[in-house]
Amino acid sequence: MSQPCDTASILEVIRPARHSVPLVFASPHSGSAYPDEFVQGSNLDPLSLRRSEDSFVDQLFATAHANGAPLLRALFPRAFCDPNREPYELDPAMFEDDLPAFANTRSPRVAAGLGTIARVVANGAEIYGGKLRYAEISSRINGYYKPYHAALRALVDETRDAFGFCVLVDCHSMPSIGGPMDKDPGESRVDFVLGDCFGTACAPAITDTAERCLTGLGYVVTRNDPYAGGFTTRHYGRPADRVHALQIEINRALYMNEETIRPSADMPTLASNLGQLVDVLGRLAGRDLAPR
Numbered sequence: 001m002s003q004p005c006d007t008a009s010i011l012e013v014i015r016p017a018r019h020s021v022p023l024v025f026a027s028p029h030s031g032s033a034y035p036d037e038f039v040q041g042s043n044l045d046p047l048s049l050r051r052s053e054d055s056f057v058d059q060l061f062a063t064a065h066a067n068g069a070p071l072l073r074a075l076f077p078r079a080f081c082d083p084n085r086e087p088y089e090l091d092p093a094m095f096e097d098d099l100p101a102f103a104n105t106r107s108p109r110v111a112a113g114l115g116t117i118a119r120v121v122a123n124g125a126e127i128y129g130g131k132l133r134y135a136e137i138s139s140r141i142n143g144y145y146k147p148y149h150a151a152l153r154a155l156v157d158e159t160r161d162a163f164g165f166c167v168l169v170d171c172h173s174m175p176s177i178g179g180p181m182d183k184d185p186g187e188s189r190v191d192f193v194l195g196d197c198f199g200t201a202c203a204p205a206i207t208d209t210a211e212r213c214l215t216g217l218g219y220v221v222t223r224n225d226p227y228a229g230g231f232t233t234r235h236y237g238r239p240a241d242r243v244h245a246l247q248i249e250i251n252r253a254l255y256m257n258e259e260t261i262r263p264s265a266d267m268p269t270l271a272s273n274l275g276q277l278v279d280v281l282g283r284l285a286g287r288d289l290a291p292r
Contacts, residue, residue, distance in 0.1 A: 058171075168232070
């Protein structure tokens with residue numbers, strides 16, 4: 001499978017007319033541009049492959065640019081290559097040849113079948129009918145994963161240089177009921193989960209403000225359970241280096257039909273409410289987190 005010819009085919013940065021707040025939004029799992037060869041080589045039909053998508057999350061946060069913040073969105077799907085993992089979290093059982101020694105083959109994500117190259121979709125169904133070759137996966141990592149993180153790093157550094165610090169909001173959605181690969185199988189989920197790696201990835205004021213805003217809008221919110229923050233939150237969230245990262249997980253039942261993967265009539269209301277969250281976080285960051 002060949003690499004994409006340019007980054008415009010794999011990601012998009014939606015920039016504001018003026019970058020006026022120290023925020024960056026990222027949607028790594030809302031991509032739905034499935035390469036033909038990947039679909040043809042899968043055990044699953046196209047709808048089943050989409051079970052792992054954070055569908056429409058990029059649309060839910062589309063007001064970010066109107067509030068003065070850029071939004072990075074992956075166009076490629078999570079089932080094809082997951083940018084919210086280490087670059088080489090790989091399951092050796094998926095390959096017909098040997099993996100390089102630097103690959104992380106023992107992480108909990110790999111054990112669950114959800115490494116950088118997933119073995120299964122979110123409901124546990126196997127993606128591939130046969131073994132893969134490492135050269136193909138290396139091509140995906142170099143052609144999709146690395147350009148995504150190069151773009152994200154550039155946005156974070158650009159924001160920190162301009163404002164003295166950066167708040168990165170990593171935007172996700174979750175099934176309304178925990179799946180077989182999750183920590184909470186069969187359990188109904190709250191409306192939002194805020195993940196800050198148990199307070200290590202961002203200033204408490206950021207998580208506190210997000211929680212107050214969402215609960216004030218009538219939503220049920222928890223922190224760090226069952227999602228404390230993925231690779232992006234852990235890797236970029238370094239308050240000592242003036243970069244804060246907060247992961248937001250949205251219950252899909254709030255805005256979409258999870259079976260047909262179509263937006264529901266409630267999606268515009270949720271998008272409007274998330275616009276309020278973007279505005280509140282921007283005002284907090286500009287007022288209370290700026291270097292003295």
